[in-house]
Amino acid sequence: MTVTRTRILAGNWKMNHGPSQAARFFADFLPLVEPADGRSVVFFPPAVSFAAAREAVQGRPDVRLGVQNVHWEAGGAFTGELSVSMAADAGAELVLVGHSERRHVFGETIDETVRKTVAVLEGGLDPVLCVGETIDERRADRAEAVVVEQLGPVLAAVPVEHLARLVIAYEPVWAIGTGVTATPADAAAMHAAVRRTLEEVYGAGAAGQVPVLYGGSVKPENAAELMSQPGVDGVLVGGASLDPAGFAAIVRAAG
Numbered sequence: 001m002t003v004t005r006t007r008i009l010a011g012n013w014k015m016n017h018g019p020s021q022a023a024r025f026f027a028d029f030l031p032l033v034e035p036a037d038g039r040s041v042v043f044f045p046p047a048v049s050f051a052a053a054r055e056a057v058q059g060r061p062d063v064r065l066g067v068q069n070v071h072w073e074a075g076g077a078f079t080g081e082l083s084v085s086m087a088a089d090a091g092a093e094l095v096l097v098g099h100s101e102r103r104h105v106f107g108e109t110i111d112e113t114v115r116k117t118v119a120v121l122e123g124g125l126d127p128v129l130c131v132g133e134t135i136d137e138r139r140a141d142r143a144e145a146v147v148v149e150q151l152g153p154v155l156a157a158v159p160v161e162h163l164a165r166l167v168i169a170y171e172p173v174w175a176i177g178t179g180v181t182a183t184p185a186d187a188a189a190m191h192a193a194v195r196r197t198l199e200e201v202y203g204a205g206a207a208g209q210v211p212v213l214y215g216g217s218v219k220p221e222n223a224a225e226l227m228s229q230p231g232v233d234g235v236l237v238g239g240a241s242l243d244p245a246g247f248a249a250i251v252r253a254a255g
């Protein structure tokens, strides 16, 4: 397994921080975080705040931006949706796909995550594919099986030449926004399952090409321990990414 992958510290603002709050966030956050080799900071602001975020991070190539969702079609009558090319035109480099709130609140299917991942890759952006089990699935000892079920069809549709642009985020649904975090050992075990699945599909060495992030109640207090686990390349942070000082502490916890 490669141990030199770039650390990724990602903040998903979900439906928080409009344009003026986004500008205030970056005015406070950026002076707290020096650019550092081997570390990439990513934000997923709401679409209406994207332009404000982009303006705020000009001159900071260590900070990249993504969108929280896209439609797989190139354009057309899809009220409320964004296409990949529109996101790219706005300056997005990454796209969240299959976030648990898309799957469990908005009914996004595995087939839709496949279409979105393919559209994102074909459009030249990098997908951050989110996978994770519910508490009932974990209690039924199906955590690993569920993650493999979510990953398999997507990986089957991603050609190996695009593999190095894929990012995977393991986010147990029961840990998201609950204050309950997976134990570092559980996170490490699930990350290992993700990497095994990558190697089963693409062959030996594939797992080293794909950063795998942990998400679910990551806070300044637990970020360093989670990121010290084997196979945990970074974090995808919701609530704690809304506070400039708190998220800066998480970024610094990456070393």
Ligand SMILES: O=C[C@H](O)COP(=O)(O)O
Binding pocket: 012, 099, 171, 175, 176, 177, 178, 179, 215, 216, 217, 218, 236, 237, 238, 239, 240
């Ligand atoms: O995308 C981020 C995850 O849903 C984690 O959210 P959280 O840090 O608020 O638990």
